[in-house]
Amino acid sequence: MADLDEFLSEPADTLSAALKKFLAHERKRYSDDRAQERFGLIVPFVIAVIGDKEVATITKRDLGKVDLMLPDFPDRKKIPREHRTSVLARYQYTPRGTAGRG
Numbered sequence: 635m636a637d638l639d640e641f642l643s644e645p646a647d648t649l650s651a652a653l654k655k656f657l658a659h660e661r662k663r664y665s666d667d668r669a670q671e672r673f674g675l676i677v678p679f680v681i682a683v684i685g686d687k688e689v690a691t692i693t694k695r696d697l698g699k700v701d702l703m704l705p706d707f708p709d710r711k712k713i714p715r716e717h718r719t720s721v722l723a724r725y726q727y728t729p730r731g732t733a734g735r736g
Contacts, residue, residue, distance in 0.1 A: 645690030652689050653677045679721035 641659035643652035653673065660669030667674075683703065684696040706728045717727035 648686045650686050675721045682722045
């Protein structure tokens with residue numbers, strides 16, 4: 635078993651580094667990529683919205699930006715295949731997403 639510290643994110647880790655550590659831990663824990671399916675899509679969207687910030691610098695305001703965008707997501711089945719490649723692509727397919735987030 636790996637040392638637990640190997641998988642724990644540090645306050646100075648960026649979101650992408652923290653995600654990488656988390657996914658590695660979950661892959662080792664379950665021997666599959668179920669975490670990638672659940673978290674590997676939304677975290678890159680969060681990064682696209684607020685930037686690849688250090689974990690310790692993320693604010694309620696940052697998360698609020700993301701929260702305000704979530705209701706605009708269409709169901710995957712209702713959008714063309716080429717817009718299903720990421721959560722950001724799905725958001726950009728929406729009328730609000732194509733109009734910009736300004």
